[in-house]
Amino acid sequence: MSSAREDRSVHLWYALDVEIELAAREAVEYALMEAGALGTETNDAEDKLVRVTAYFDHTPNRESVHSELAHALRVYDLPASSVKETSIREVPDQDWLGEWKKSWQPVEVGQRFIIAPPWAEIANEHERIVIRIEPGMAFGTGTHETTRLCLAAIEKYFSGGSFLDVGTGTGILAIAAAKLFPDARIEACDTDPEAIAIARENARLNGVAEGIAFRVGTVEEATASAAVVCANLTANVIQNLFPTLIGATCGRLILSGILDSQAEAIKARLLECGASAPFEIIQDGEWIALVI
Secondary structure: OOEEOOOOOOOOEEEEEEEEEHHHHHHHHHHHHHOOOOEEEEEEOOOOEEEEEEEEOOOOOHHHHHHHHHHHHHHOOOOHHHEEEEEEEEEOOOOHHHHHHHHOOOEEEOOOEEEEOOOOOOOOOOOOEEEEOOOOOOOOOOOOHHHHHHHHHHHHHOOOOEEEEEOOOOOHHHHHHHHHOOOOEEEEEEOOHHHHHHHHHHHHHOOOHHHEEEEEOOOOOOOOOEEEEEEEOOHHHHHHHHHHHHHOEEEEEEEEEEEHHHHHHHHHHHHHOOOOOOOEEEEEOOEEEEEO
């Protein structure tokens, strides 16, 4: 399951089922949350398809849902045919969000991190760094492949000094950097004010709010350079930012939100922008992170 916005009980839920190609999973989950879903759940379907179910406390507006889906597919550079079928059904009265909370278990990432919801009890036998994330957005809870790839790269390459998180979302990557090196200069930005508010709250929850400079916006020519810069966005958004991302990096640049099928185009664009090969590629399923 991907997310829930708030803990409340209702007498009737509405479930919107969307059958999609696997590559469209992230785009569709994002679109459904933008259309007002309180949470999403993704399960395997047939013929290498997956089914994303979005839960609403009211009948979802089909026009709004279709508009958000179309927009998300364009942003992720995916064809409209990635979405195969949609249907709406009623869900019997139940404490669905309570059940969702029970299902989201702590996740070990890399060699040093555990990502957990605030309510989870953790028997931390391996003395990992615990990062608690309130599930207020569809992504950034540590369960998506791109988040795991970025955390693994941060663990490997960030050795203190300064860190810049571009498109911070829930703030998980900046929080990880701050927990690894509390004295480092950490900056995190996002163009979505709501995301920044959530990231600040998650930083407070993890006791690192004072150590991270959050701001609404993106990387710019005036942005202070950092030893490690991380951008977990989408391939087309990242490509537009390459010149400023490269300019803001005085050490390692970590890029994710990229499908393996997009790797060659990304590498070619990086070379055009003055980046130096070779690039390290780490992979999780169909997703990659590219480290310069």
